Amino acid sequence: MSGGLLVAGTTSDAGKSVLTAGICRWLHRRGVKVAPFKAQNMSNNSAVVVGADGRGGEIGRAQAMQAAACGLDPDLRFNPVLLKPGSDLASQVVLLGEAVDTVTAGNFRVLRPRLAETAWAALAELRAEYDVVICEGAGSPAEINLRDGDYVNMGLARHAGLPVVVVGDIDRGGVFASMFGTVALLDPADQALVAGFVVNKFRGDLGLLQPGLDMLRQVTGRPTYGVLPWHLDLWLDAEDSLAYGRVLGRPAAPHGDEWLDVAVVRLPRVSNATDVEALATEPGVRVRLTVEPAELAAADLVVLPGSKSTVADLAWLRETGLADAVLAHAAAGKPLLGICGGFQMLGRAIHDPVESRRGSVPGLGLLPVEITFDPRKTVRQSAGAAFDGVEVRGYEIHHGYVSTADPDLPPLLTYADGRSEGARLGAVYGTHWHGAFESDDFRRRFLAEVAGQAGRRGFRPAPATSFAAARERSLDLLGDLVEEHLDTDALWQLVESGPPTGLPFIPPGAPTG
Secondary structure: OOEEEEEEEOOOOOOHHHHHHHHHHHHHHOOOOEEEEOOEEEOOOEEEEEOOOOOEEEEEHHHHHHHHHOOOOOOHHHOOEEEEEOOOOEEEEEEOOEEEEEEEOOOHHHHHHHHHHHHHHHHHHHHHHOOEEEEEOOOOOOOHHHOOOOOOOHHHHHHHOOOEEEEEEHHHOOHHHHHHHHHHOOOHHHHOOEEEEEEEEEOOOHHHHHHHHHHHHHHHOOOEEEEEEOOOOOOOOOOOHHHOOOEOOOOOOOOOOOOEEEEEEOOOOEEOHHHHHHHHOOOOEEEEEEOOHHHHHOOOEEEEOEEOOHHHHHHHHHHHOHHHHHHHHHHOOOOEEEEOHHHHHOOOEEEEOOOOOOEEEEOOOOOOEEEEEEEEEEEEEEEEEEOOOEEEEEEEEEEEEEEEEOOOOOOOEEEOOOOEEOEEEOOEEEEOOEOHHHOHHHHHHHHHHHHHHOOOOOOOOOOOOOHHHHHHHHHHHHHHHHHHHEOHHHHHHHHHHOOOOOOOOOOOOOOOO
């Protein structure tokens, strides 16, 4: 068979990524050869994939997570078009893993046919190789200002003949209106592909919700395939850093006598904010995202995460007073960690003729390094060691590199071939590697060291925490929720047979082209 399904959403962050992953895990456990697909993703959270030519390329981190749900290694075809916003007006275009252009409102129409052709070709290849491909839409299919030339939502469904399930987040309110409105704004041919709905993040008595579900079916002629409950443990690999709450996850009680408080600065163009999720899986580690200078003063460890716009985000740090708070934290001898763009901010100077094109700007001056941006982008998986032989694995996605450094500055990490990476000076640490804290032994050694520097002598990392196991539990939970709360027989019928026939048209509908 060559089945498929498109999971669309009433809004961004409605639950498309997690529902897609849950369906993928459910099918994988049934023995179905299934793959994920998202034609175009707009996100600065990406994963590095080694392509067929041996070179590293990028896809959205959500698609890497969905690949794991399918029991697969990530594939560049799972997310052929990735847009990485560097400002409100421009995004870097990553096509089949490689940065090839910059898209703006002015040139999007020119670029779009090439992007669509690449996406559709990737989907055709996947459908020829896999029994089922579960596709994820982007934003909402009812963004009618973008329907002309769309290749991500209904344009993809129309092109590939896919049935569409629309998911809505009831925790935000207005879910029935948004579901009805999503269908009613589509033209007749698009509406004919929308098979039904899934409600996400429900809390309460399902009996109180049922009259609304019944009325939704009456006014749309389409069923709700199930209601997924709100669940505290679904927070790993969030598609968008804005989806995070104030505190990541549910911190378990400390293994020792004290907690370790970690404050992560939520930069405007934060990238790969998922780096700190591994810290949040450790018992006794409370990880919170913040934009408040006062909250840095109370933290044991402050983290400056990656940024897609390093120079602009550094300027924002200074404008908001956060830079002064970071400097005060470091001056007090308390631990400070910079990851990728955050590491670059810690240096003496940044020379950037590429990303911001602002030339040379002063850094925070906490590490004796200077950073220079290169038009060539470094995208690779990396392996090495730290702390006298502790193995570390990670990945790199950056234009900036260390151009000058104090020769006596000790590295934080060492590549497998012996080259130095990153820096450590007292309680200030920096690295270009993402994902390093997913290496359990390295994470424990790092936390033990910074806890001592922060004066948390009673904090002890738990000896057996496994981040890989935590991720697998999260994926299994998604599969369990799909099996327990959705009409999987009906979903399988959609996957196998395509859109139902005879679905009613809901006025007014968008005008036909």
